Amino acid sequence: MRAPRLKVLLATAAVLVPLVATGCSSSTSTDAGASRDCITDFDASKDYFPDKSTIEDATGFTIDYHRSYQVVTVAEPYPGAEPAKYVLVRCGAPTPKLTGDLAGAPTVQTPIRSMYSGSTTQLPSMAALDRVDVVTGVANADYVSNQQVRDRISEGKVRGYADGTTVKTEDVITGHPDVLVSAGFDDPAYAKIAKAGIPVLADADWLEQSPLGRAEWIKFFAALTGTEKKAADTYSGIKKGYLEVAEKVKGAPKVDVLQGSVFSGKWTRPGGASYSSNLVEAAGGTSPWADDTSTGSLELSLETVIARQSGATVWIINNADINTLKALFAEEPRYRAFTKATSNVWNSTKAVSPSGANDFWERGVLRPDLVLGDLAALIHPELYPSHQFVFYQRLS
The missing domain is CATH 3.40.50.1980 (Nitrogenase molybdenum iron protein domain)
Structure with a gap:
């Protein structure tokens, strides 16, 4: 799975003479894009922000x-x-x-x-x-x-x-x-x-x-x-779309959802309080790690996961390298122990370009309503019989 962000590290670079842009001068970029309207008659008593953002859910x-x-x-x-x-x-x-x-x-x-x-x-x-x-x-x-x-x-x-x-x-x-x-x-x-x-x-x-x-x-x-x-x-x-999906699945029975897969010998899955787990929970899913408070990844033994989730009925892998059940089992034959989940495996690779760009990691961040809609439909298909998936596809 490709991380959605590129951590960039400096190899070598020369320190050039600083260039400082001030006022409303035009950009020195050779490929500058948009133009802008600037204040031409400044009034210190005027509020130049008639529309102000109110932060509701972000904490960062x-x-x-x-x-x-x-x-x-x-x-x-x-x-x-x-x-x-x-x-x-x-x-x-x-x-x-x-x-x-x-x-x-x-x-x-x-x-x-x-x-x-x-x-x-x-x-x-x-x-x-x-x-x-x-x-x-x-x-x-x-x-x-x-x-x-x-x-x-x-x-x-x-x-x-x-x-x-x-x-x-x-x-x-x-x-x-x-x-x-x-x-x-x-x-x-x-x-x-x-x-x-x-x-x-x-x-x-x-x-x-x-x-x-x-x-x-x-x-x-x-x-x-x-x-x-x-x-x-x-x-x-x-937000309206997201909350509508969450409300629709609220009364449905919780479904045991298997998340993650084996990586470097360890089963890696999202922590119970992580972004991914929060989405699955809002979509009507649960797991034995639902009460875990970590926000990063958990590294578990495959045996532990089999013991605790062999009865899971849905599996979400989010692994860009796996697109078929054959490839899944070739990676780790012991996956067959999840007898119910292996017939219902989903991956967030429906919107991947030939160059490897995955829109799940791009537009999906801005559109959790669409991601949640996909998750709710794959966890509770009875509630969404005609759902058109945007980011997720079922492995066959």
Whole structure:
């Protein structure tokens, strides 16, 4: 299974002379996308944010408004990191004097016109906000599913800036996007990029264990693009659909769902309080690990899983390398011990491109309503006899 994010590591890069963008000057990027309307007659008493985001379910970031600028705080930019603050100033307004915990905080003129994206999970938000033209760089083009972005890549309007797991630092600096939004991991390259005048902002949506909380990071990108109302409307629709599915299966009997598979000699499955387990639970599934409080992965012996879940009736593997039952049993013949589950195995590989891009790890992050709909239909098919699957397919 390919991780949805690319952890990028710096090999070698030269420190170039810093370039600092200020005010409403045009972007120096050769492939800058969107234009923007800036304040032309600044009034210090005016509120330049008529539409404000309210965070409902996400716990990883907050937005505070100050008439002509916003302060976005990311609680944990990457695992174990201290909170990071970013000051987003409406273009045409003076940059505020930053003191206290804002001293030295990255400052970004908004709406941004060009963004380098560190994770494909960010692209559906930009598409939903009608701001795909802002995306001018992606870490790895092969992993992109969104057709609008793929078209821009083909047209030369979006460049790749990572070589495998290594950020091509000079390419980022010479491209000079308004911002680089990271994939929620630290990297030595970021300090060099920031020193060159390109703010590096952390998208840590993947640390959210709530599916709705993860989807609500669309409001983070709305703050960058000035599309707060569009984000609110989009998220409201997603949340409504998600809660409707959860309510429909609420009264149905819980189904024992087997999750994961053997990897490097250990059965690896999501922790009981993880994002994936929360989705399965909301879809009407359960397991002997339902009360487990870990949010990462559990490593178990195959014998333990067989002993506790040999009667499971549904199996969800989320393994990109397995597309048939024959391949499943070839990987581990002892899987046949799950006599009921092996006739009902599902994998999140319905929307995989020839290059290996899996839309489950891309659009699925923004659309937990669609993911939950798939899960509810495969766990409780009696409730969804005509369901059209988006991300999951049954192995045969």
